Amino acid sequence: MEYIDGYTFMHEHIFVDLSGVKENLDCRLDCFADTVEELKRLARQGVRNIVEVTNIGMGRNVEYMERVARESGMNLIYSTGFYKEPFYPEYVKEKTADELAAIMIGDIVNGMDGTGIKASVIGEIGSSKNVIKPTEEKVFRAAAKAHLETGKVITTHTTFGTMGLEQIRLLKEMGVDVNRVIIGHVDLSGDLEYILRLIDSGAYVQFDTIGKNNYLPDETRADILAEIAGRGLDERVMLSLDITRKSHLFNHGGIGYTYLIDHFLPMLKERGVRDQAIENMLRWNPQRILKGGIIAA
Numbered sequence: 631m632e633y634i635d636g637y638t639f640m641h642e643h644i645f646v647d648l649s650g651v652k653e654n655l656d657c658r659l660d661c662f663a664d665t666v667e668e669l670k671r672l673a674r675q676g677v678r679n680i681v682e683v684t685n686i687g688m689g690r691n692v693e694y695m696e697r698v699a700r701e702s703g704m705n706l707i708y709s710t711g712f713y714k715e716p717f718y719p720e721y722v723k724e725k726t727a728d729e730l731a732a733i734m735i736g737d738i739v740n741g742m743d744g745t746g747i748k749a750s751v752i753g754e755i756g757s758s759k760n761v762i763k764p765t766e767e768k769v770f771r772a773a774a775k776a777h778l779e780t781g782k783v784i785t786t787h788t789t790f791g792t793m794g795l796e797q798i799r800l801l802k803e804m805g806v807d808v809n810r811v812i813i814g815h816v817d818l819s820g821d822l823e824y825i826l827r828l829i830d831s832g833a834y835v836q837f838d839t840i841g842k843n844n845y846l847p848d849e850t851r852a853d854i855l856a857e858i859a860g861r862g863l864d865e866r867v868m869l870s871l872d873i874t875r876k877s878h879l880f881n882h883g884g885i886g887y888t889y890l891i892d893h894f895l896p897m898l899k900e901r902g903v904r905d906q907a908i909e910n911m912l913r914w915n916p917q918r919i920l921k922g923g924i925i926a927a
């Protein structure tokens with residue numbers, strides 16, 4: 631589906647299955663009724679869109695996600711691409727960048743998995759911790775080719791925030807305008823100066839593991855965001871939670887999809903982050919990039 635006006639969570643999963651590689655059934659997010667219930671609550675809080683970044687090899691289940699969208703009233707924006715090692719389908723190692731790009735373009739132009747439902751985002755395209763492996767580099771090049779053919783935004787996965795600058799260099803080398811690129815999981819770096827360098831490149835950045843305090847305390851995320859907003863750079867930032875496990879859902883003892891609105895936004899306001907900055911990060915920045923707009927350098 632295309633963007634509709636309202637708040638947008640830019641990096642989420644409604645259905646994802648990484649349980650095979652991770653050997654953990656908690657990593658199969660398939661709780662239909664619980665997800666619908668949470669998304670209904672989220673919609674009442676003003677969230678209208680979720681960018682669903684489950685792609686090929688991550689267990690993408692378009693028909694399931696469409697059922698969730700219908701039952702919950704949430705607008706889901708779907709993705710194409712390939713994640714990172716070791717989650718690729720076996721054929722990714724054998725195919726060329728052009729062949730992989732053609733698969734992504736097919737998802738965008740013709741529809742995903744025989745459903746006719748089209749992807750609107752290229753992502754999440756990932757790299758490993760502290761390295762972009764050769765097959766990952768090939769996938770980034772394929773994503774760039776698909777972007778140049780379709781104009782769709784590229785959203786990335788950085789492992790613990792690493793390799794964001796290298797991702798940008800690779801995409802720029804392929805001719806991608808970084809105004810159309812979102813570097814994901816940068817909050818996990820915990821490094822303000824590094825994040826400022828990413829913003830200075832012209833790309834968008836995402837604080838999209840909010841609530842995952844086992845990786846980084848939300849107090850640190852909020853402190854860094856307050857500093858970024860204080861410098862007037864909130865027009866380059868977007869927010870999300872990256873729900874991926876059953877145990878992340880509220881009814882399963884987790885934070886749930888509403889945590890960002892209920893708990894994290896008050897933390898930002900306590901630090902003096904203006905309402906306009908919050909509107910930018912949740913409404914206007916997603917609208918701009920999803921609808922093809924750019925910020926002049």
